[in-house]
Every structure is written in C-alpha cells, then in structure tokens.
Amino acid sequence: MPGDDDGDLPVLPYPSHDGPTSGFSGSETSEARAREADSSGETSRRQKAVLAYLAIRGVYGATWRDVSAVLTIHHGSASGVLSNLHKAGRITRLKEARQRCKVYVLNEHVGGRDTEPYGKAPDFVQQALDRDVLAYLLSRSEYGDVRATNLVARIETRHGEE
DSSP, X not given: OTTOOOTTOSOOOBOOTTSOBSOOOSSHHHHHHHHHHHHHTHHHHHHHHHHHHHHHHGGGOBOHHHHHHHHTOOHHHHHHHHHHHHHTXXXXXXXXXXXXEEEXXXXXXXXXXXXXXXXXXXXXXXXXXXXXXXXXXXXHOOSOHHHHHHHXXXXXXXXXXX
C-alpha cells in the first residue's frame, strides 16, 4: 500500500539549535509542543496516518479540513502534517481547491493535474507585487519626489538591486 514505506518518518524539515523539528510558530510553548510530539512519536504517528488516509482517498485526495476531521486534530496540526510531508516531497499539493482549501494527494495520484511547489511565492513574484503596489501608491500620492525616490530605493535594496 502507498505510504507503507515510512522508515524515514517522522519528517522533521526544520533545523534548529537543538536538532531538527516538525516546526513551531516561534513561541516557547509552541516549540515545547512540537518537540514533545516529535520525541514521543506523535509526529510520526500523525504522518503515517495522513499517508495511509491519502492512500485510501486516492485521486480525490484530502484537504486540511478532511485530515483534521479524521484525525480529530486542530487546523494547525493538520496543516502542519500536510506541509511537512509536502516539503519533504512525500505528497503533492494540487492547484485545485475544495471548500477554499488546497487538495493534497500521494505523488502517484497527481495524474497530470496542475500542482504547486512547497513554499512562498518566488522572489520575482514578490518583486512584481512590490513594484505594482509602489506604482499605485505613487499615483495616489500627494507627496514629493523625495519620498517616492526613498521608497523606490528601499524596495530595490530589499531585492538586491543597485
């Protein structure tokens, strides 16, 4: 059955000073919860459960809502398991959505559908958005060229341009 090869679980994709983790929001309590789940085997159990569930769902896949309902875990935990497995290349996120939620499938169930890479928008997308926002603000601005020049310089510095 797909997902049975879980000798490499848990997936702990986030390096930290105390060793890799499944991720946390940055607060001490969030880090403590993640480390406890990772060391107790809970992270591995959840990841195995999601892989097995996605195998059962086949080409239909599952959203974070589906995973949350089946595993009776909250949004952050369901989303975290899916994200970590996606980041590790164990599952694929499709461009399609159900109930405003992205759909995840095992890699063998993609079937030629459009997929999304893990992570944030590429830098060139962010650069384009920054420039579009800046152009809009400048077109509405009552301020002089000095402030506009400073804004442009800040954005170009942010993106490593000279």
